[in-house]
Amino acid sequence: MTITTVDAAIERSRETAASIEQEPGRHRMLTGDRPTGDLHIGHYLSSLRNRVALQERGVESFVLIADYQVITDRDSVGQIKDNTLSLLADYLAAGLDPARSTIFAHSAVPQLNQLMLPFLSLVTQAELQRNPTVKDELVASRRPLSGLLLTYPVHQAADILFCKADVVPVGKDQLPHVEQTRVVARRFNARYAAGAEVFPEPTALINDHQLILGVDGQKMSKSRGNVIRLAATEDETAKLIRKARTDSEPTMTYEPERRPEVANLLTIASGFMGVAPETLADDLGSGGGSALKALVIEAINEGLRAHRERRQGIAKDRAELLQILRAGNAKAEAVADHTLTEVRQAMSMDY
Missing domain, CATH: 1.10.240.10 (Tyrosyl-Transfer RNA Synthetase)
Structure with a gap:
């Protein structure tokens, strides 16, 4: 990203934050985590409390448990069901309310994932390979670049756009993902919808918190084992x-x-x-x-x-957690189904 692009993203973030203060009900947020282990204090300080605050202000909230994204950089999903329920327990304990925030699992919403096909037609291989997360994960994994890792930014675009979120809380390191999503939305509207706005271009709500390091002085990461779990x-x-x-x-x-x-x-x-x-x-x-x-x-x-x-x-109470998650999955699926119908109509594939 160029300095100009970053500056523009920061200005949009400020404008959106001001708009949220004035009219929170006009906005819809998408945020989430990969279920690779328990959440830690870095999540709590940098994102989880902010999500709850946005919910309390009245911003409509979608919270994604990105289980499909676990396999972008690893061979297996591990204890993914336990990890998913652990995330959900922390979400609820922190104050996310299933009555006001739609909490759902990526893999449970097939209509969301079906958006990947048209979205992939809107990006180039070079654009995907330039994405910092793709490059960093490729180096960290020390394995050949998989198709899933290469298309990771498009997965995130589908996550954001399926519910037409206009607010995505991120740190500055995640700005390229939101910018790529803005490009996907813009190109879809131009190429398939004759300029009509099927998808809004989301704004990154930039988190200015200091990066929390692990106990070893490196970036706090579940994979490094240097975290302090909320549990x-x-x-x-x-x-x-x-x-x-x-x-x-x-x-x-x-x-x-x-x-x-x-x-x-x-x-x-x-x-x-x-x-x-x-x-x-x-x-x-x-x-x-x-x-x-x-x-x-x-x-x-x-x-x-x-x-x-x-x-x-x-x-x-695992049964209650599963019931809450399934209810969130159903709400997210209904939203995704409506969006997919609009996409099919825009692409003249509604038959």
């Missing part, structure tokens, strides 16, 4: 934080470039406490890494206590 006990949380990397300087300062590990722990504590990381650093003074870690442990465990209590009760 972790208080003792497990404390044990992991005590192992987190810091540095040898006793005086606490918030300097992300020079002291990334210390800044990361301050950012985590700040996220749960609602206090600026610079203020926390000043309060800690020369207490060193041990005082910092004690603060972070307390911040996480206090901040997640209510979530964990709710989650524990919710996760026990």
Whole structure:
């Protein structure tokens, strides 16, 4: 993406955020996660709480459990049913309400996936290969590029456009996916709908939160095993934080470039406490890494206590979780069926 494109996306994000404040009911959001394991504090701080806040403001919300996307970069789906129900338990514990947010599984909505065929006709191989996620995942997997991984951006376009979402909360690293979706929508309308707007061009609602690192100082990732799960006990949380990397300087300062590990722990504590990381650093003074870690442990465990209590009760009832998911699947399928009917009509394939 060029600087001009990024700047334009940031401006659209600001305008959309202002519109949501004024008229939240005009907007529809699509967001979600891949069920590759339990959600962690990085998800909670950077996206999950924001989804709940948008729901509470009155934005119509679609929350995707992207189970088909699990196999884009791995050989098998693993414990995907357990992982899917774990995600759902965290969603509900965090405050997502199935009465106001449509929570559904990718594989359960065939009409959504059927949009892939016309959408694939609208993108080139070169465009797909330039996508940063495709390139990064290919390097990480160390395997030949699969057709599924190559078309990953088109999968995401179908996820967003099937429900005609106009708001997609993302970090800046996900901007290329939303921009590709905008291109797909624009080309479909021009090529197949004679310029009529079958699909809106969605806006990335950009998350400006500091990237949360794992306890090893690298990007927090379930695959790296460096995460603090939302479902972790208080003792497990404390044990992991005590192992987190810091540095040898006793005086606490918030300097992300020079002291990334210390800044990361301050950012985590700040996220749960609602206090600026610079203020926390000043309060800690020369207490060193041990005082910092004690603060972070307390911040996480206090901040997640209510979530964990709710989650524990919710996760026990798998039958209820499955019922909630199936109801969400049915709602999403009805929306997708309506969209597919419009697509067939636009393409003169409604027979």
